[in-house]
Amino acid sequence: MSASLSRAVNVLKEVIDAPIASYFASCVHCGLCAEACLFYTETGEPKYTPIHKLEPLRRVYLQEYTLIGRLLKWVGLSKPLSDAELAQWQPLVYDSCTMCGRCSMVCPVGNDIVYMIRKLREGMAIAGHAPAGVAAATRRTIEIGSPMGVKLSALKAQIGHIEAVTGLPVPLDQEGAEYMVLLSSMEIINFPEYLSAITRIMKQAGKTWTLCSTAFEATNSGIQIGVSDLARVIVLRIVEAAERLKVQTVISPECGHAFTALRWEGPNLIGRPYGFKVKHILEVLDELRAQGLLKTQGFGDKRLTFHDPCQLVRRGGVIEQPRNLMRMISSNFVETADPGKYNWCCGGGGGVSANDDAEAIRLIAFKRKKTQLDAVKPDQLVTACANCRIVLEEGLEHYQMNLPVVGLTEMIADHLVSD
Amino acid sequence: MSGESSLLIDNLARHGVSRRAFIKYCATLASLMALPPTAGRAFAEALAKASRPSVIWLSFQECTGCTESISRSHTPTLEGLIFDSISLDYHHTLMAAAGEAAEAARAAAMQANWGKYLLVVDGSVPMKDGGVYSTIAGISNHDMLMDTVKGAAAVVAVGTCAAFGGLPKAQPNPTGAVAISELVKDKPVVNISGCPPIPVVMTGVLAHYLAFGTLPELDKLGRPLAFYGETIHDRCYRRPFYDQGKFAKTFDDEGARKGWCLFELGCKGPVTYNVCATAKWNDGTSFPIESGHGCLGCSEPGFWDAGGFYRALSMPAEPLKVAAKAVAIGAGVGVAVAFANRAKKSVARTDHQTATPADLEK
Numbered sequence: 029m030s031a032s033l034s035r036a037v038n039v040l041k042e043v044i045d046a047p048i049a050s051y052f053a054s055c056v057h058c059g060l061c062a063e064a065c066l067f068y069t070e071t072g073e074p075k076y077t078p079i080h081k082l083e084p085l086r087r088v089y090l091q092e093y094t095l096i097g098r099l100l101k102w103v104g105l106s107k108p109l110s111d112a113e114l115a116q117w118q119p120l121v122y123d124s125c126t127m128c129g130r131c132s133m134v135c136p137v138g139n140d141i142v143y144m145i146r147k148l149r150e151g152m153a154i155a156g157h158a159p160a161g162v163a164a165a166t167r168r169t170i171e172i173g174s175p176m177g178v179k180l181s182a183l184k185a186q187i188g189h190i191e192a193v194t195g196l197p198v199p200l201d202q203e204g205a206e207y208m209v210l211l212s213s214m215e216i217i218n219f220p221e222y223l224s225a226i227t228r229i230m231k232q233a234g235k236t237w238t239l240c241s242t243a244f245e246a247t248n249s250g251i252q253i254g255v256s257d258l259a260r261v262i263v264l265r266i267v268e269a270a271e272r273l274k275v276q277t278v279i280s281p282e283c284g285h286a287f288t289a290l291r292w293e294g295p296n297l298i299g300r301p302y303g304f305k306v307k308h309i310l311e312v313l314d315e316l317r318a319q320g321l322l323k324t325q326g327f328g329d330k331r332l333t334f335h336d337p338c339q340l341v342r343r344g345g346v347i348e349q350p351r352n353l354m355r356m357i358s359s360n361f362v363e364t365a366d367p368g369k370y371n372w373c374c375g376g377g378g379g380v381s382a383n384d385d386a387e388a389i390r391l392i393a394f395k396r397k398k399t400q401l402d403a404v405k406p407d408q409l410v411t412a413c414a415n416c417r418i419v420l421e422e423g424l425e426h427y428q429m430n431l432p433v434v435g436l437t438e439m440i441a442d443h444l445v446s447d
Numbered sequence: 448m449s450g451e452s453s454l455l456i457d458n459l460a461r462h463g464v465s466r467r468a469f470i471k472y473c474a475t476l477a478s479l480m481a482l483p484p485t486a487g488r489a490f491a492e493a494l495a496k497a498s499r500p501s502v503i504w505l506s507f508q509e510c511t512g513c514t515e516s517i518s519r520s521h522t523p524t525l526e527g528l529i530f531d532s533i534s535l536d537y538h539h540t541l542m543a544a545a546g547e548a549a550e551a552a553r554a555a556a557m558q559a560n561w562g563k564y565l566l567v568v569d570g571s572v573p574m575k576d577g578g579v580y581s582t583i584a585g586i587s588n589h590d591m592l593m594d595t596v597k598g599a600a601a602v603v604a605v606g607t608c609a610a611f612g613g614l615p616k617a618q619p620n621p622t623g624a625v626a627i628s629e630l631v632k633d634k635p636v637v638n639i640s641g642c643p644p645i646p647v648v649m650t651g652v653l654a655h656y657l658a659f660g661t662l663p664e665l666d667k668l669g670r671p672l673a674f675y676g677e678t679i680h681d682r683c684y685r686r687p688f689y690d691q692g693k694f695a696k697t698f699d700d701e702g703a704r705k706g707w708c709l710f711e712l713g714c715k716g717p718v719t720y721n722v723c724a725t726a727k728w729n730d731g732t733s734f735p736i737e738s739g740h741g742c743l744g745c746s747e748p749g750f751w752d753a754g755g756f757y758r759a760l761s762m763p764a765e766p767l768k769v770a771a772k773a774v775a776i777g778a779g780v781g782v783a784v785a786f787a788n789r790a791k792k793s794v795a796r797t798d799h800q801t802a803t804p805a806d807l808e809k
Contacts, residue, residue, distance in 0.1 A: 038795050038799065154802060154806060158807055163808045255806075258804065
């Protein structure tokens with residue numbers, strides 16, 4: 029057994045906890061999770077059955093933590109995990125799983141399959157069986173500060189640009205602000221509209237807010253690749269910055285997994301509660317709406333539909349907020365089939381969009397989204413996740429569908445009542 | 448006994464049995480054998496007129512207990528007297544003659560009553576190694592049986608050894624013992640099983656034969672149905688306790704003192720067909736269960752090999768008790784596994800090496 033493999037097995041032994049033991053013990057092999065997975069529905073290949081993707085973890089669980097498994101291992105009927113097997117499983121665990129959580133949603137015995145994928149990735153990554161693209165993104169996040177290698181200077185350039193366009197100040201490192209706004213690299217480089225929108229919305233709502241020079245990046249590649257040690261480092265940057273600036277609320281940007289990482293995994297990773305609240309931008313906008321601080325004018329008559337980012341609806345419970353906001357600005361909002369918590373993934377979450385190996389399968393899986401959209405035929409597709417947005421744009425381009433994709437926050441900003 | 452009447456009734460009278468007592472006995476016997484009430488009179492008339500039939504009694508691999516049971520009693524009984532009233536021409540335990548004279552008596556009785564004599568056999572016949580394990584006057588049991596049976600009217604196999612092989616046939620059956628019915632195929636064979644059999648059963652069969660000239664109705668094991676038609680259990684006076692689920696658990700517990708059912712102490716009554724519970728033993732005194740001991744099942748085939756005498760035929764599974772134990776054991780194993788798993792996990796945690804980006808790109 030190679031050093032990295034034995035380290036990986038040790039990690040798997042470490043991550044197997046009571047929930048995982050009960051999940052494996054209660055799986056009834058019904059196969060419902062297969063029908064819930066877009067990689068299975070679009071390929072029809074049984075190997076994409078979500079619970080099957082967990083086979084290495086299940087083997088370690090059986091061999092290390094059950095009486096029968098120990099006996100079978102002892103008499104040689106259950107083979108120990110090998111590097112070759114992990115290599116064989118890499119496409120299943122990384123390329124064809126976006127951690128969208130739809131399998132967990134439908135499991136009749138309540139097994140949180142995506143939770144187990146997340147834990148299996150801990151071992152896979154340590155064994156060196158994580159995709160190079162995601163590994164490189166993780167290294168850049170740790171070493172440079174952002175998965176795309178965006179540095180503070182790039183952010184400052186964008187700030188200057190936005191201040192010039194909006195005529196409003198973009199606060200940086202302002203202690204005592206109510207909100208600390210985080211961004212994803214994608215929003216700094218590809219979609220600066222988001223920061224511009226925040227600037228205008230906060231101005232209208234009369235809220236104090238700030239960016240932080242040491243923690244402007246929200247995304248957490250450590251979560252995607254599945255290495256808690258690194259995810260912890262990334263989360264701690266934000267926690268320390270927010271507590272230093274004494275902000276009340278940290279706003280997770282339009283990014284699904286960043287919200288999951290900071291809101292749900294973060295406190296467990298650092299082992300203590302935060303001294304501040306974490307909210308997704310849609311939650312904040314809906315609160316401002318409810319308080320009457322978000323005033324919009326005019327309704328677009330374009331046929332709009334909303335793509336629910338998986339991490340927001342299934343893992344985060346942010347379901348009604350985007351619909352409240354959509355109705356503020358659109359008179360022609362239509363739902364796709366399976367809206368809300370049963371929405372289908374764009375196919376690029378969980379690190380898949382950063383994984384070059386996964387490009388072919390990702391485009392096949394996109395057919396699920398295409399089918400949903402073809403049935404509704406919208407003029408514009410709205411979402412609230414920069415990663416979903418870029419994946420959707422690529423997919424639509426690939427299938428030659430002429431459908432613009434916009435972020436919900438910038439749409440709201442475009443309808444703000446002008447003073 | 449020359450010059451005296453050979454009629455049964457006269458013989459009985461000589462022994463002081465009144466005619467009234469004889470008719471009463473015949474009625475009892477008829478009812479015991481489940482014959483119609485009118486049969487009692489026919490019985491008496493026929494028996495009274497019967498002349499002493501010749502009986503040849505062969506004893507093979509046996510313990511003489513059957514002879515003891517039937518012939519020996521503390522006071523003369525009607526059964527005993529009826530026995531006295533047959534012409535027992537050959538019985539090597541009882542006869543005065545010995546050696547050449549004894550065998551000559553057998554030959555003489557056979558010749559004189561050819562085709563009419565009754566052959567009574569107690570004991571099983573050894574077949575292994577040419578039958579050398581039991582010989583009389585240099586003749587093997589097998590040869591003597593086959594020779595004697597030729598002129599017999601019928602064969603009565605007395606005792607479990609003769610009827611089913613009994614103790615000699617018990618595992619590992621070193622002498623290759625077999626039952627009489629396995630050797631005699633061309634003559635009627637009545638099995639009067641029991642270790643020993645009940646005297647009245649023996650005399651009942653003899654009386655039936657004497658009175659009607661035929662053998663009584665038999666069950667599938669060749670036993671007289673009148674005596675072997677019901678189980679000990681069905682006629683047992685302790686049966687109500689069985690029905691109430693009241694069982695003695697040991698031979699000296701409260702239940703045993705109260706006379707509860709002995710089923711759990713190994714009583715074979717439920718599977719044993721015999722008349723002990725009604726005819727009883729020792730002049731109608733009692734039968735084993737009345738003495739506080741379960742039935743051994745001695746009148747059934749292979750009773751020596753039917754498991755321990757004190758092992759119950761079957762026991763209720765007591766699922767709740769088993770379940771409680773299983774739960775306790777399961778919980779114990781579960782706790783042990785949990786502790787082992789916790790220890791393993793804590794070792795894994797101790798062995799954890801913090802990951803670096805370099806670990807991911809190999």
